[in-house]
Amino acid sequence: MEALHLGRGAVGHLRKTPMERSCLSSHAPTRASPGLNVLGVVKSVRCSSSGSGVVQTERRGAVIDGKSIAGQIRKEIAAEVANLKETVGKVPGLAVVLVGTRKDSETYVRSKKKACEEVGFASFGVTLPEDATQEEIVNCVNQFNDDPEVHGILVQLPLPKHINEEAVVGAVSFEKDVDGFHPINVGTLCMQGRKPLFVPCTPKGCIELLLRSGVELKGKRAVVIGRSNIVGTPAAQLLQRQNATVTVVHSATTNPAEIVREADIVVAALGKAEFVRGDWLKPGAVVIDVGINAVDDPSTKKGYRLVGDVCYKEASQVASMITPVPGGVGPMTIAMLLANTLDAAKRSFGVENA
């Protein structure tokens, strides 16, 4: 697939869950596949929330370690940047536009800048006040559009309520649209015979996790839960481009469990804590959990813990591979943002992508 140009070779990034490690002394591996740490362990788990709950299986899913794979990708990008610096004398540049003082947005922007610096990118940023006008924001975007040192532009969302987000995001040149949200990039992603310049980072990260984990997609049935513009819809398109047979489940789907049970690959991106239960899964399915939901947990210091859209305890007993939350899809998003920016820079430098 054109959007995923980085090398493949991180199959070894699958790691054991803490629970698996705790079982190691009493159970020997029986059905491990190459590169997958799958243990032949009988285990019965009851999920904390209500539902049918009990899932029994002979095997437990290998964990797809997004943090480790993302780290590997960042290393590959850093090496490419060093090489570009030497051969072309230039480095990729990413510009981030932040409006207002939302704490979460400030945190995201900081991590993006840090990630840029770590791989050797030039990092540009503008912070506009909460009461900035739409014209001011668009002007700022346009300056970056015109700046040859900036190869990717990111407008941190959400924008203040008085701003038309569509107009601001639409002002980003589709050639610097590293978020992949421009209608032209969305359209060409859906078109046979066309290539988008950029694919949205989170779904691109999902596919990268699958490919780097050696998951065969061609001819497999994939179910994407959720149809958002930033995850579900592009994830479905990307899976179809890999020749999977894709079904999109959404809020109006009457029998989600039944449909998910047909899937060899499940991508959950609906934003509901532990919505997908273990008994929704076909044994051996591969599960990519995009959700990050905070649920109350007085036993923790912060009073909450993060869970995915999938009930991990149950699903990990049924799936052959599964991403944890946190540490699964999350770290891939910034890695893919860096990959998109690198792509843009190489196009601008006239350097062929592999």
Add this chain to the structure above:
Amino acid sequence: MEALHLGRGAVGHLRKTPMERSCLSSHAPTRASPGLNVLGVVKSVRCSSSGSGVVQTERRGAVIDGKSIAGQIRKEIAAEVANLKETVGKVPGLAVVLVGTRKDSETYVRSKKKACEEVGFASFGVTLPEDATQEEIVNCVNQFNDDPEVHGILVQLPLPKHINEEAVVGAVSFEKDVDGFHPINVGTLCMQGRKPLFVPCTPKGCIELLLRSGVELKGKRAVVIGRSNIVGTPAAQLLQRQNATVTVVHSATTNPAEIVREADIVVAALGKAEFVRGDWLKPGAVVIDVGINAVDDPSTKKGYRLVGDVCYKEASQVASMITPVPGGVGPMTIAMLLANTLDAAKRSFGVENA
């Protein structure tokens, strides 16, 4: 759905098949639904091509009469045009660019022009020689882009081999792109919260047939067979916009029959004669057959007959409703082209769509 603005009220366009008519004397209707001419007839049919072949069912599908529905839509459009002429003093204009002398293309262009004239549109056309340069064709498109009397532009495909089709089609302003092929219109079709200016005519016609036949789509399972840019992919998006749960089956799908059997609504658009068999269908499914394939038939004057992508004889015994070939989806394509052009004109005149 924004793209389908015409009135609903053509449920009565479902008609009986010739076979049904021939059975009328000996069988009384037993399970007819309002607006559907469904007969309770037991019938066993063997399809002409190979396969499991025999399908038995208690009911037979009502025919969705595309010719009649398209005729109704054209009448509605003609009435709107007459009204615009009176109130705004202007009529919609469609420009068709034809390159070369392909017989089939000439025929298509003639029928489009004729359809335009019948509803009162202004019709513009340019025919360029087979050896026209890309620049000449693009110049021609640009002239129509700039012409305020032209609201829709159509480049008749295929273009001669020395021409870059993507570049020519991409030259059509997305605001006059009545074919709905521009990446911006493709992208916005896929995006929640966005509206494409135009939806490709054939899949738009498929949905219009379903809606005007009173088929409930929300929460239903739909399977689209084929993922082409002009039919399959936009049909899947349109069905999802109607809140159906959609699966796209394609050439790499390993078990198409099994998947099609899950569907309440089947849209077949793969271009293979009678590929979908009767026993692929869930009893009571609604079948929209987009295929038009010529198969040898020495018993006919022309030596061939037209069949769809679905084995009609078998499928009509299992489906609750089905489009015939010809006379199903076919006539809807030009009707939707007229509808798209009317939309464009109304936008240009500042007249609100209903």
